[in-house]
Amino acid sequence: MFPHARRTRLLAVAAIASTVALTAACSGGGESAETNEDGTPSGDLLVLTWRTDLLEDGTFDEYAERFNEEYPDVTVEFEGLTDYEGEVRTRMNTEDYGDVLGVVGTVTPDQFPDFFEPLGDVEELEQEYRFLRDKAFEGKAYGIPVVGNTQGIVYNTTVWEEAGVTEPPTTPAEFVDALKAIKANDPEVVPLYTNYKDGWPLTQWEGHRGEITANPNYVNEMAQSDAPWTEGTDHYVIDSLLWDVVNQGLTEKDPTTTNWEESKSLLANGKIGSMVLGSWAIQQMQQAAEDAGTGADTIGYLPFPHQVDGKFYAQVGGDYNLAINKNSDNKVAARAWIDWFNTESGYAEANGGLSPLKEGPTPETLKDFEALGVEYLELTPAPAGKESLFADIDSESEVGTNTPDYRQRIVDAARGASGETKDEIFEDLNSKWAAGRAAVGG
Template identity: 65%
Template sequence: MFPHHRRRRLLGLAAASTVLALTAACSGGSDDPPGDSTPDADATPSGAITVLTWRTDLVEDGTFDEYVTQFKAKYPDVTDVKIEGITDYEGEVKTRMNTDSYGDVLAIPGSVTPDQLGDFFEPLGDFDELSKEYRWIADKTFEGRSYGIPVVGNVQGIVYNTKVWEAAGVTDFPTTTQEFLADLQAIKDKGIKVAPLYTNYKDSWPLTQWDGARGAVTANPDYVNEMTQTDTPWTDESDSGVIDGLIYDVVAQGLTEADPTTTNWEQSKQLLGTGEVATMVLGSWAIPQMQAAAEAAGASADDIGYMPFPAQVDGKFHAVAGGDYNLGINVHSKNKVTARAWIDWFNHESGFSESQVGLSPMIDGTVPAALQDFVDEVELITMNPAPEGKESLFADIDTASGIVTTDPKYRQKIVDDARSGARTKQQVFDDLNAAWAEGRAEAGA
């Protein structure tokens, strides 16, 4: 059931602050070495940098201003740190990366494949050395060199409004997708104006958050790697099939917002907080945002809960833990010294992960007390990196297939088909598998 002590524990993930996520990225520069130079570890940070971030809310509420103030106090020769918030982060940064002007420090977009890292980002060090200090850097490593470091670790699951679920008579976390659908139907049957699940279709990027369940469904940390070895990763039993099948079913059964084309990400946070939306699939980074929105709307932060994806193996829930966006340095930056100083300061001295009650990216980082109880209830999985020499294989197949799982458009198509009935769920799987098989053939897998 949803015991009160459990709900308090999960909510504790965000209770310490209204910020839990990442930072980062920049453009601009100073009079430091040219873009093709390597940072001098002994040089003093100075001049100006620009940091790009998708967290526009943290720009607007002054959170980043405080970080900048602290950073400049430590490095008085730094004249300016410009924080640039970007709403469509993935889309706009991907476009800007066609030029040299995409910041000094930035979160590495998901569309950058491992073999492209060196084309766009400055290496931060050898993986073998950095991995003695940091977790979750394998995703942004290629041929032994790491290009990004996460600022905080998240767990993956589902944010929900506790009052709405309890009003519908739901007292247990659903353990299967069938139970989850039944619970959403129970919410709908209450007859109140509530969207049982909100897709955030229009802003689109939240649909990529469903990928967080890959590996958790079958408790398999090698699931993504194993996708490269099969022509049929979309089945009723596979992680991909269970995830995308649930998206199809929840839409086809009318358990989402009435018109997905009119969704709004910023508004959705308030809607969840006030109980007009019951559920959203998002990483734990979203909890404090939802709590802050609830309080701003006159509701209670205690109404926001967090549950694991509805799947169990051997009677136990599993959740993927990993780094949020990884911060990297623009390979063309003219101020790599200060850019690297920003990344190091943020990890070691800002207190960001601690204040956000997130998992520390540091190997020796402690688990926050509020998160410890969630860790005790749900077995955490860290996805295994690709084997050496195959770091880009998944991305190569993904791109060649035309699916591009990092692009939410393929899931928007699933939503469209579920609404219209243009394709059955099995036809969706068949088409995805056919495209994936073609991608594997083209990539030589």
């Protein structure tokens, strides 16, 4: 079940733990971390997780057992949160947000030192890890990703083939035509499922920024623009496609009744044609197909329907980054868990994701992208001193690119529930963004 354990990282954990203990002793929250006389971790550890499925099926218990083979004096407990982003965001108003947690998207880089313990210098950690700079500030890393993801569209290969769609769409128009063909072939199938009610799945559309123009510096340039929703920009193309598929009746009839867990089996059973989700979802959908008896090969993965000079591009980056609560009383054990989880647990490989380790393998789940020659695109980090600029503009403008609200607004308008037009929404988003830039001096 698990790959051969890698021991090299753990040789350094004792030294790292000593450093963390010193940091913990002089931090603003909590007491000194608990250790044995030899400096090894001991005590209780609470780990918050968004993977409630792995908690329920016993996988995390198995992780804890294996961790205890290395650290027998640490008691690890897990708390699964269904609405992870929302619940953690609320709990961070207190000091009670676990010892180890995944960094939620609404925490801006300049806030990292207020909530999390620094894990080390980015340049030093990058000798082993990748995808670190998204959760870094002033040269310090505050989170280490558990897995790397790319972005795309999971789809039921049988549904698409039976509708006569055998080639990946290369433009938004071709994608809409493909969904129309699915609906024409079987009106009972939902061509594209938004998962509107759960909210967070709509944030997955944001993962395609940078791909449309094959521009790794897109986000930094967006922070210098007063009109990101102008024809030809990444956001215009992405959100126009969302508008079009909803407006043309190619999504679920009542988006307010969608159900994330149920959507997995619906896709597996051919009741749904496709969903816009990161590559982390592929294995979950394949497992659902296995459970349904349709087979893992029923699930395929498409790049966003847009090409630059005849080539598909897909953004790549870290998933949730594990961080240490600044107020934790047991930072030594917390750091030991993060190091062990990322190098020994086999989580990334078991979940079909890109390894956060530089030497990690490419997962079999991305064979479709490999066959299509998809080029991976990693966004350029913000320049020094401007790590929080984009997040500050996003927050001040109240657009919320990493929240579901504004795309729920697009869905509502496109289905005729609000009376707004696409142009009106885009003009309003541009106006808010420009005002946010002016307010923060962007």
